[in-house]
Amino acid sequence: MDIPVEPIVFGVQLNIHLLFEYLAFFVGFRYYIYLRKRSNNTISSTNRLSIIIGAVFGAFLGSRVFGYLEHPIAISNLTEVLQLLNSKTIMGGLFGGLLGVEVSKKIIGEQRSSGDLFVYPLLLAILIGRIGCFLNGINEFTYGVETDFFLGMDLGDGIHRHPLSVYEIFFLIALWIFLRYKETQFESNQGLLFRVFMIGYFSFRFLIEFLKPNEFLILGLSSIQYLCILCLLYYRKTIAILFSSTNVPQLR
Structure with missing residues (x-):
């Protein structure tokens, strides 16, 4: 299989990463609905909707802001504005969504935790998305530096690189099992x-x-690493x- 994968259907070249991104959103949300119906979560439907709206807006803003900070440029025209809007990262989306949820809960006065139900749908969605990133090769900035490590792969530019998407897929599976x-x-x-x-x-x-x-590094660290430190x-x-503590259930 050649990477990047660029399938052509009815004479139209498809964006494999975009296809998997849409699939990740759809499957992840359906899995969330499935888990919510089976849970004993006592948050009201109205409050839950407010929380989801806060998560969506927070995730949108966070993913764009930190996506831009990965490759910051001076914005001087409409094209660069559109480039900013198209830049996104799951890390900014997760942390922005977290802040959006917390703000929403403060506004509506909801004290109960709402995050646990999102864990497995998020894991599933990120897994699916990372498959798309891997298949998109060097067209997506999820590839690694050149390496002679035995797991190194040619992701489309003739250079053996760390397949970071593959590493992440295996990590996400391990995290899910844990x-x-x-x-x-x-x-x-x-x-x-x-x-x-989130910590893991x-x-x-x-x-x-x-x-x-x-x-783009500041003191040897990327913007994503500073976001990780912030989280x-x-x-x-x-x-x-x-x-x-060894008594984990008593954590507050």
């Missing part, structure tokens, strides 16, 4: 499943960024207790 294994232990603490998901994923992304050919600081209390 969270399922710990799920019963986490049940007595609402929101802990989501917090552990952002920690992984911080490390994997060292294998990307980032050009981990946001969850610093949970991290501290996870490393200092």
Whole structure:
């Protein structure tokens, strides 16, 4: 199989990454609906809708802002504005969505945690999206630096690179298995499943960024790595207790 994959259907070349992105949104949302119907979540439908709206707007803004910060340019014309709107990253989407949810909950006065139901749909959606990134090769900035490591692959430019999308796919599967294994232990603490998901994923992304050919760095770190640090600081209390307590169900 040649990468990038560029299928042609009825004479039209399809964007494989875009197809998998739409599939990720659709399947992830349907999986969320399925889990919500089977859960005993007591948040009212009205409040849940407000939370989802906050998550969507926060994710949209966060993904665009941090997508732009990966490759910042001076904006001087309409083309560059459109480029800004088209820039996006799942990391900014996750953290922006988190902030959007928290703001929405403050506005409507909702105190209960709403994140746990989103964990597995998010994992599934990111997994599907990363398959699209891998198939899109160097057309998507999810490839790694040149390497002679045995897992190195030619992603479309004739250079053996770290296939970061593949690494992430395997990590997400491992994280899913770990969270399922710990799920019963986490049940007595609402929101802990989501917090552990965020801590695990952002920690992984911080490390994997060292294998990307980032050009815009501040003190040796990329904008995504600073976002990871920001997220981990946001969850610093949970991290501290996870490393200092064996009685995880009592976490607050």
